[in-house]
Amino acid sequence: MSMRVLSTLTDKAYQTVSFDTNKGERVDITLRFIPSQETWFFDIESASLTVRGLALTAFKNLLDPYHNLISWGMYVWTEDGFDPWRIDDFSTGRVRIAIIEDLENAVIEEFLNG
Helix, strand or coil, X not given: CCEEECCCCCCCCEEEEEEECCCCCEEEEEXXXXXXXXXXXXXXXXXXXXXXXXXXXXXCCCCHHHCCCCCEEEEEEECCCCCCCCCCCCCCCCEEEEEEEHHXXXXXXXXXXX
């Protein structure tokens, strides 16, 4: 299975994590916590996709609108079912982000979308 959990995330309000897809494309994900909104936002930069300022929400492929450009998805799981809203969400393990590629992404999307 091509799932990778972004396990290096911390309680820093601004952080970037990078990875290479199965197809060799370099992807940078930058996360920003905005305390006044109690929300995490993210940017994606890669050769095939650049998006900025999307809110990090739970339990869906946040990149589904771009499925025609990329072969991977980004999923957010939380222990309590609430969207990420605390600066320590990643360091406490309450929130996990996973990148799922190719066939696994398609199977999960089909299940979630009925």
